[in-house]
Amino acid sequence: MKKYAFWNNKGGTGKTSLNFQAILAYAEQYPDEKILAMDLCPQANFSELLLGGLVGKGSDNLLKIQGKTPRASVGGYFQLRLPQPFSSPQFNPKDFIISPKKYNPNIPLNIDLLPGDPLLELQATAISTLANTQIPGSNPWLSIIDWLNDFIKPISHIYDTAFIDCNPSFSIYTQIALSASDRLVLPVMADDSSRRALQNAFSLIYGFYLPSPIYAKHSFASKLKAAKRDLPKVHLVVKNRLTQYMGPASAYSAVLASIDTQLNRLLSDNPTIFTFDSIKKGILDVRDFGTTGVVAFSKGQSFSKLSAGRHNISGRRVQVKEDYRIDAVKAVHRLAKRL
Numbered sequence: 001m002k003k004y005a006f007w008n009n010k011g012g013t014g015k016t017s018l019n020f021q022a023i024l025a026y027a028e029q030y031p032d033e034k035i036l037a038m039d040l041c042p043q044a045n046f047s048e049l050l051l052g053g054l055v056g057k058g059s060d061n062l063l064k065i066q067g068k069t070p071r072a073s074v075g076g077y078f079q080l081r082l083p084q085p086f087s088s089p090q091f092n093p094k095d096f097i098i099s100p101k102k103y104n105p106n107i108p109l110n111i112d113l114l115p116g117d118p119l120l121e122l123q124a125t126a127i128s129t130l131a132n133t134q135i136p137g138s139n140p141w142l143s144i145i146d147w148l149n150d151f152i153k154p155i156s157h158i159y160d161t162a163f164i165d166c167n168p169s170f171s172i173y174t175q176i177a178l179s180a181s182d183r184l185v186l187p188v189m190a191d192d193s194s195r196r197a198l199q200n201a202f203s204l205i206y207g208f209y210l211p212s213p214i215y216a217k218h219s220f221a222s223k224l225k226a227a228k229r230d231l232p233k234v235h236l237v238v239k240n241r242l243t244q245y246m247g248p249a250s251a252y253s254a255v256l257a258s259i260d261t262q263l264n265r266l267l268s269d270n271p272t273i274f275t276f277d278s279i280k281k282g283i284l285d286v287r288d289f290g291t292t293g294v295v296a297f298s299k300g301q302s303f304s305k306l307s308a309g310r311h312n313i314s315g316r317r318v319q320v321k322e323d324y325r326i327d328a329v330k331a332v333h334r335l336a337k338r339l
Helices: 015-029 045-050 058-066 074-081 119-131 140-145 147-155 172-179 192-206 213-217 220-226 253-269 290-299 322-337
Strands: 002-006 035-040 111-114 161-166 183-188 233-242 283-287 309-313 316-320
Touching (some): 002 015, 015 035, 015 161, 015 183, 015 290, 015 322, 035 045, 035 172, 045 058, 074 147, 119 140, 140 172, 140 220, 147 172, 161 172, 172 220, 183 192, 192 220, 192 253, 283 322, 290 316, 290 322, 316 322
Parallel strands (some): 002 183, 035 161, 183 233, 233 283
């Protein structure tokens, strides 16, 4: 099973919207593959999009799912783990997985979903406390970090590919998500804060750029390496939401060039943390989806299935232009092909 995590420590990079369109494009390109979407963000926007978006009452559908017994969400699964945090109990992962197609006809049948849950935020303190418990002869942190791995293991033969939507943080549930992934997709934007966020991402996951060796000892990378576990490899850096007017003379070009320089240096010094051997192979430019994106996300729909013309979104008439829609389709299909 290939496992992709979409993550950036900085919010607002379009991580969830990219993940949503990427998983739909991937499912369309590979209809014979069974795909598992996992929402490890307490905002659960990824789940709401898959369950219908604004127009299709994705939020209401998510609340209904969370009301099931057992609670059909990642929060429900974590709730099961809390009383026995250091050993995996008997459970059926299918109790927590749903078919979004049942709620949103726009979703391909080969996608299943482990829904997100705001409960994660409430659980985070308890989970972090348990992870820092001192038990002689055991590794409580690793036991906690393996919660998602424990969930995936019994069903790994069922699914070919997994897409994990992560919170823009480095909370304990984000670490659980990242440790279960093989490949990392990092969306960035053409602003200086994204350039700094990229550096922060490599600090948090791989322990680079740390201000003191003291931090290195307790870093995510050090603890996983000590347990002889692999870190996820950077598979793709997506320069997201580039405007159609952005060119070499743009005010943003210096920022984009500095991101390339930063990646080139990292690739040269630490080639083993990447799945690619040149930044040309590891970077993808994606323009801002604009109104086309607003409509598609409101409807919980892929760009390829969206129709051009006027749409009614919450009482407002919105126009989707065909040439913009085609550009959006091409962009996400290029992304899916790089996965």
